[in-house]
Amino acid sequence: MSVIYILITVSLIVAVIFFVAFVMAVRSGQFDDGYTPSVRMLFEDELVEDADKNENSEPSK
Amino acid sequence: MDHSCYHCGIECDTNRIEFDGKPFCCNGCKTVFEILSGSGLSGYYELEKTPGISPEVKAGKYDFLENEELQHRLLDFYDGEMAIVNLYIPSMHCSSCIWVLENLQKLDSRIRSSQVNFPKKTARITFRSALSLKALVMLLTSIGYEPHISLDDYEKKKHSTNRSLIYKLGVAGFAFGNVMLLSFPEYFEIDEFWLNQYKPFFRLIMFAMSLPVVFYAASDYFTSAWKGLRSGILNIDVPIALGIAVLFLRSSWEIFSGTGQGFFDSLTGLLFFLLLGRYFQQRTYDFLSFERDYKSYFPIGITRINTKGQEEPVDIYKVREGDRLLIRNEEIIPADAILIRGRARVDYSFVTGESDPATRVSGDTLFAGGKQIGEAIEVEAIKDVSQSYLTQLWSNEIFQTDKNTRFRDLTNSISRYFTIVILCIALVAGAIWFYLDASKAVPVITAILIVACPCALALSAPFTLGNMLRIFGRRKFYLKDAQVIERMAAVGTVVFDKTGTITSGKGNEITYHGDTLARNEASLLRSTLRNSNHPLSRQLYELLDSYDILTLDHFNESSGKGVEGVSGSAKVRAGSPEFVGVSTDGAPLKTTVHIGINEKYKGTYTFYNKYRHGMAGLFKRLKKHYDLAILSGDNDSERENLEKLLPAGTRMFFEQKPDDKLEYIRFHQQEGSGIMMVGDGLNDAGALQQSDVGVAIAENVNVFSPACDAILDAEKLDALDGYLSASRKAVKIIKYSFVLSFLYNAVGLFFAVTGQLSPVVAAILMPLSSLTVVAFTTLATSWVGKALK
Structure with a gap:
């Protein structure tokens, strides 16, 4: 049953890794702006080509 | 066919510009479209329909950015090769804006990258110093994203947010x-x-x-x-x-x-x-600032005319007594000054609450904070910036204390x-x-x-308060922090400013007294007014828009007096009583335009302030629980109208200077009642700060409003009583x-x-x-x- 010492140690190490990841995320400014990245990830570079194709079919309001 | 501008969405019918098969309301919008589509950024319009803001570039506005010292103040980082600047861009409003602002490098290869913080409405732009800061700002302005650079940016604040x-x-x-x-x-x-x-x-x-x-x-x-x-x-x-x-x-x-x-x-x-x-x-709200003073209203640089007669951009704090300054259209007068050359039409509405622009001739004193409208003028500063009449209000000790500790x-x-x-x-x-x-x-x-x-x-x-703050925010009532709600619940007196607060900033109500104008007379009047740029002429011109335009044989404008127009045998004069030839016996305080046809007096147009929607109802509902008062910087020409609007027993005070307003609030606080001040301009700043709850009314919450506890969207002013009872x-x-x-x-x-x-x-x-x-x-x-x- 002394395996439990190893298990607890391992689980704590895993927990601490996640905690360090959290601290690093805060440090890099991930929590400063909670909105813009959610929009940014939806942009794609190839949108320009699509735009040229769609221009003719652009429905008029 | 679609009649709204492809870029900004404004209805355009009379002067529509066709380009590439798309309608545009003005050349500015067309130019932006050309710039964006030319750089392969037409995807902008895919993300959002009509996302743009039509640009407004004023020549010479950003000349001060050529000043090296100012550049160093604004740049976050500069090593001779690369530079980083953080710009506040209030006009960003949708996901398209984020997209185009983060693709600036496609517009100009000297821009390395840019990153937007949408909640704060800022863009952090990295660029090679081959591109000057002025050129960068001009580029942004030309595509409709004009950065707001004010004296506030002068003191570099540490950007480290407290995490x-x-x-x-x-x-x-x-x-x-x-x-x-x-x-x-x-x-x-x-x-x-x-x-x-x-x-x-x-x-x-x-x-x-x-x-x-x-x-x-x-x-x-x-x-x-x-x-x-x-x-x-x-x-x-x-x-x-x-x-x-x-x-x-x-x-x-x-x-x-x-x-x-x-x-x-x-x-x-x-x-x-x-x-x-x-x-x-x-x-709370990152994109709103509740700590603003005159510094966010003032520009950071100004054009000085040096002893050799050349124009040079200069740091505003370097302006000394005796300096010659050039003030262009829509620019702010930064220090108390004497007018040297040009015709000054100064809009003091933000400073004093006075609604009509004041006309000044050379030799007159101009006070700091006024905005010149019209031609460029030359002035000589008689005081330094920080000692001006307006800026001294901020030396009052009330601005040094934190409300939450009071x-x-x-x-x-x-x-x-x-x-x-x-x-x-x-x-x-x-x-x-x-x-x-x-x-x-x-x-x-x-x-x-x-x-x-x-x-x-x-x-x-x-x-409770945090949740309430969010609920208010969704209804366009933005609080500085949650404690404001507790103070709102304890309010006993609500004090209103008049100009810009309960009256709307745009337009007046116009009434006509006298003999009715015949159709051809009205047409003549309208045609005459069309040639004048005076704000009263413009408003009257729009009022008469159902009449035809005639060709004038003769037109003459005497500044400060009125306009004169002749068509065929008919002659019209519009302007001051002396100009038209009537004796004044009525209220001289009201803003009026007198009309005379063929040397005969016909009637008078009187301009009244236009009150915001639902004011009478709001006052009636507020009166049940609160004492009401009006503190106006304007003269008392509106007293009669206000009396009709307000419930009996409302106190009204006119021609109140910023200090008077502050003292009034302080005096009544000593009587023990909690006071809510509702105002809009710099002239209310002292009163907003002194009051228990200072509410600033803003037509557009992103533009300047003075330091306050809460910012309320102007269209929601009639719901103020609801917010007060919700806070209770x-x-x-x-x-x-x-x-x-x-x-x-x-x-x-x-x-x-x-x-x-x-x-x-x-x-x-x-x-x-x-x-x-x-x-x-x-x-x-x-x-x-x-x-x-």
């Missing part, structure tokens, strides 16, 4: 989760071989994990309690800090003496919930009694137990202090949830006093009380919010 609360929350959450897991096996007090074997190991880990929670995450509570005690105030943090300390000491003692498992789970959980409440309350909030006023009562109970119970069973006295005293730790009490206000209800909710948390405390105290508080009871009771309070306040505030218009 310590998030770290603390993370630490507490981490410890809470893990400690809960480790303490679980012992909850059931099973006497089992393996459990007993590992007990000391588990307890040691829990102890280790609670250390950062107590010494790091809880540090704010200890410092705040210590500060409170030193200044003789028993604030809410005193019982909290006491509870945390006792929890930690007793738990440590228990595990090291082997008498029990301690309360580490309750300790870490308590702090996690408390910090969560704090985080909830702290979050008022004590509900939680802290209740905690005074709470702390004393808890200490008494602990002492009495301890004394009784000392006689019954001396060994149990210390455990009972500590148990009382632990269970009485006012976690739920401390959470009531943050969650919010305070009621806090009181109810106080009762709720007292009930939990009573139950907990029963266990503690009778000496039966086991860790498992504490571990259930403490989170349960917090959760009940959070659930109750959230539901109750949402219910109140639904009742709002």
